[in-house]
Amino acid sequence: MTVQLERPVRRRKRRWPAVVAALLVLLAVGGAAGVRWWQDHSSDYAIAGDRLRSFPAVDRTGLDETQLRILDVTKREFGRQPGGETYAEGVREAWCADFVSWVMRESGRPLDNPNSGSWRIPGVSTLEAYYRQQQRFEEPGYRAHIGDVVMYAAGSVFSQHTNIVIDADADSITTIGGNEFGKISIHRIRPAEVSGVVGYGRL
Numbered sequence: 020m021t022v023q024l025e026r027p028v029r030r031r032k033r034r035w036p037a038v039v040a041a042l043l044v045l046l047a048v049g050g051a052a053g054v055r056w057w058q059d060h061s062s063d064y065a066i067a068g069d070r071l072r073s074f075p076a077v078d079r080t081g082l083d084e085t086q087l088r089i090l091d092v093t094k095r096e097f098g099r100q101p102g103g104e105t106y107a108e109g110v111r112e113a114w115c116a117d118f119v120s121w122v123m124r125e126s127g128r129p130l131d132n133p134n135s136g137s138w139r140i141p142g143v144s145t146l147e148a149y150y151r152q153q154q155r156f157e158e159p160g161y162r163a164h165i166g167d168v169v170m171y172a173a174g175s176v177f178s179q180h181t182n183i184v185i186d187a188d189a190d191s192i193t194t195i196g197g198n199e200f201g202k203i204s205i206h207r208i209r210p211a212e213v214s215g216v217v218g219y220g221r222l
Contacts, residue, residue, distance in 0.1 A: 066199065067176045068191075068208030074098070075193055075205070077165070077186045085222065086166045088126040093185055093195045096122070097203050106197060108139060115181050116146050118197025119168055122183060128166075128222065143170055143179045143217075150220035157219040159210065163187045166222035169194055175215020182206075184219075 064070060074094045079087060096118075103114035106121040120130050120139045129138040133149050140146045147170050150156040163169065163184045169192070173179040182196025185205070193207045210216050 064200075065206060067213050068206050071193070071205040071207060075186055075207075077193075082165060085126055085128050086164075089122060089128075089166045089183065089222075090185060092122050092125045093183060093203075097195060097205065100202050103198055103201075107141065110141070112141060113198055114141075115196055115198040116141050116143050118203065119146065119181050119183055126166075143181050146170060146181055146220065147217060150218075155221040157221055159216045159218055161219050162189070163192050163210075163219050164222065168220035168222075169210075170217040170220070171213075172215040172217050176213060177215070 074097050077090055079090070082090075103117065104111060107114050107117040110117075117139060120141075123130050124138045130140050130146075130149055131138070132140045132145065133152055134145060140149055146168070147156065150168070157163075157167075164187055165184055167184045167187075169182055169184060171177040171180045177199075180196065180198075182194040182199070184192050185195050186193035186207075190211065191207060191209045193205060195203060195205050197203050199206070
């Protein structure tokens, strides 16, 4: 009688924990690279027109003292990027109109909130009301100048928003605004090609 000995069963080592660990490492590295790519390239994204990554060189010939101060203040704040509460007296809110109000006050041309009398006008609608009351409101089609304030309707590509003109030519304007991508941003647009421009507040 022949006895057959059973061959020992070789159990395969479970490799899936190592595979999962390797995949997690790849995802982590890839995710970090993806975040870095987004940070590097999101600054190129424009709400409309072109988004500038640096403060533009502006011809200062013929500008008055207030316009010069506006350029100096906005350039400084663009470099600092301190956050919206700085311009809203510590209040956490959509801060585009706060930024406009703060820059105007710092530049020696404070606004006057028609509801409270404060230098700070926190809403775009109230900002429009202020400029209309001051008879300094201009309809779309107006040729803007440095220091003028642009206002956009809720249905515009900017949503309800406002920013300051820091350069202008015959058919385009360069603006700086707070609360654009959560920070202070600069856009160069052709107003005729952007729907929803409510109008301008003249400096």
